[in-house]
Amino acid sequence: MKLYQMLLLLLLGQQSFYAQNKPNIVLLFADDAGYIDFGFQGSKVMKTPNLDKLANSGVTFTQGYVSDPTCGPSRAGLMTGKYQARFGYEEINVPGFMSSHSALKGDEMGLPLDQQTIGNYLQKQGYKTAAYGKWHLGNADRFHPLNRGFDEFYGFRGGARSYFAYKNPKGDHKMETNFGKYEEPDHYATDVFAEKAADFIERNKDNPFFVYLSFNAVHTPMEATEEDLKQFPHLTGKKKTLAAMTLALDRACGTVLNKLKELGIDKNTIVVFSNDNGGPSDKNASTNKPLSGTKSNHLEGGIRVPFLMSWPEKIKKKSRYNYPIITLDLLPTFYAAAGGNIEDLKDINGVNILPFVAKEKEGRPHDILFWKKETRAVVREGDYKLIRFPDRPAELYNVPNDISERYNLANQYPEKVKSMYKKLFDWEMTLERPLWLLKRKYEQYDVDRMNQYREGWIPAKD
Amino acid sequence: MKLYQMLLLLLLGQQSFYAQNKPNIVLLFADDAGYIDFGFQGSKVMKTPNLDKLANSGVTFTQGYVSDPTCGPSRAGLMTGKYQARFGYEEINVPGFMSSHSALKGDEMGLPLDQQTIGNYLQKQGYKTAAYGKWHLGNADRFHPLNRGFDEFYGFRGGARSYFAYKNPKGDHKMETNFGKYEEPDHYATDVFAEKAADFIERNKDNPFFVYLSFNAVHTPMEATEEDLKQFPHLTGKKKTLAAMTLALDRACGTVLNKLKELGIDKNTIVVFSNDNGGPSDKNASTNKPLSGTKSNHLEGGIRVPFLMSWPEKIKKKSRYNYPIITLDLLPTFYAAAGGNIEDLKDINGVNILPFVAKEKEGRPHDILFWKKETRAVVREGDYKLIRFPDRPAELYNVPNDISERYNLANQYPEKVKSMYKKLFDWEMTLERPLWLLKRKYEQYDVDRMNQYREGWIPAKD
16 A cells, blocks of 8 residues: 555545454353354254344355364463464363363463464454453463453453353453453353453444354353243253353344444454364253264264354355364464554464465365374365274274265275374374373273263274 | 191191192393303303202293383283283383473383282282392382382382492382392392392291392393403304303302202292393394394294293293293292192283193183284284284294294295284273383394394295
């Protein structure tokens, strides 16, 4: 842009050069939601009118992945744009779940301080940044959002908490405003997070901003308001509560989306909706069908998530993008949209996906993608996915042809199995050893849960 | 034994009731020796007359295993009779090799204090116990042999050192008499260790004793005396040095064996000779043929070792025992021979192998055996061995039919593969997470070294 153009813009009453050009960015991030548990994903049970409208306003990614099937590592990948195991964030960080042999435990587990977050990158581009809701990237003060690229925060440091006020809030459950000012929510937390985000948006309407609205919905505990529960008289038990929690989640997203519209800044705002990992069906009655598997395992049900992106000025309505993308891509996508130089991101594994969505770039954003937790690991190369297990031979699937991973092709394509195994190991050798270690028993739990949510699996012919 | 019998023995001049009945126990333990690098194993290059004589005096185990293909974990299994990964001793403890993410590092790595050693068990049976040579089970004082079941010690705490005196000995290289009295050897260390052991034997000839003579031979550094080198004029380079070091090792074993004879206590002394893991052929020119593989990988060349046991009063001369046994068996074998109640060892994975050697018990001492380091793991069930790799599909071998592991049977017996995979995982779930972690790059090194020493491998037909 030339000088005279800038002057012209100022004369036309724009509050700032940046305000007009840089898109705002809102990342709506759900927790433990099932793959199919949204209207726009095909659910006949859940009611999500606001998110369905968001889906219609932009692109739906049909193969949107997270970088891990559990909360903490998935968020570490999202926040850094890197395979989180590269810096040792390989296993989920839950204070009570760790082995006594773990190097780090309790509040000492967190996103290593030498890693830069989306917040850090966008702050450098002049953005005001805020995080709401669940953090789960470290309880110690040094890991606090305000120390990791966010200007404002309202939420809790841990991985889960009640949706209502605690009488005696403790530890990483405590709801916190910015740094150290603790105040429990006065109504249902999902709504409160969205209201706080809407307030931030209103205060920052004249400058570019980034909102990371990290709902704990629909993670356990299974808690909903009486009013939301009443909307599902035909349902019972956990499924009823899940539906009510999802309705609240959708309403909260609507609070933010409506605020953008009300302020007239919706057209130049990028809104992403996604979810941190597959639904843990045994815990919260979530459904990942037609995908097999759940949270904490590497079948599609663990790592493929609902994934929407809207940017009315740039992305075509009601479009679909079918090649695999991953939450690692959000950092470079946002950074590039914010005017950042993509050359700054040489050490990042994500790619800017906007040129692919806009069909300016052909082909796949990623020829190959990887996942790992201890012996369990996955490589997705093109349409094929190899899963390395600790307790059974590796399995090979053609994912687009076999979305439920029912037809193991390992014996049919032995050379492909060997070649992908090798690539998986080569990638593994680029990772650090884990910074913390879960108790061994969770590995058994994860394998058992995978088996439980794997109907109709057809073993390879020998 | 009745009172009058005891009195009779005393009248006959026996120094004590125990001295006559309880066998002495001498464990001669080599370091990093090649499977074939002994006369009794078939070497045409190495000269080991004393060990060959020992082999002829008792039983040779043709499938004798260690519990890990690296020094530290193998010794932790030997000392406790347990799969060492059960208490987190899964990876080798070498201070400079550890990941910065390792929970324990440097001198803090060691055999956990809640574990009982062979020394502890034999002390309880009234034995005088002594350790000579390489310890490698922890550098910190609390891990010192004198704190782990040994009455006397001369050696060094670490994993390797020079065979000659250092001018400025440092850290875990320092040669130590008992606790904290440091004195460098005045001649070749292999000989010094044996002389110290012989002296201990002489001083304890009238009471039951246990000697753990843990040579660092033939670990690097490759150092031999001029005189020993002269015995191999036809050899050059590392092979020449290895032959000279092996000759010294054999001579040192002879020093101890001759002392037993000289004192007239050889008939009621159990002597075991073995080695901590397969030869690292790239480092010390050792040869594991006909086995494939080396130290630090799980082919037979990494985990199967020369293994002799002699007890003239009980074990038949020149016998061979062909079912798999493992160094974990030494603790219960020694303990039972010492009069200990095997019921005390319920938590041990080894078994007393003497009844098997004596043909009092039929069948296999172990229906199943396991090994593990991270993703790499092995289950040996009956004659079959399944190897789980990080970088290629699991392989299945019939070990007695295919000693070199050339014919991968995985595709031929898919049901066996599945069943063994499951058993391997079930066993893995009984282990603790590792107490310390190597740098990632060593995994690559181990895999590369395995590939390098794997000639003539024939992949499974697809």
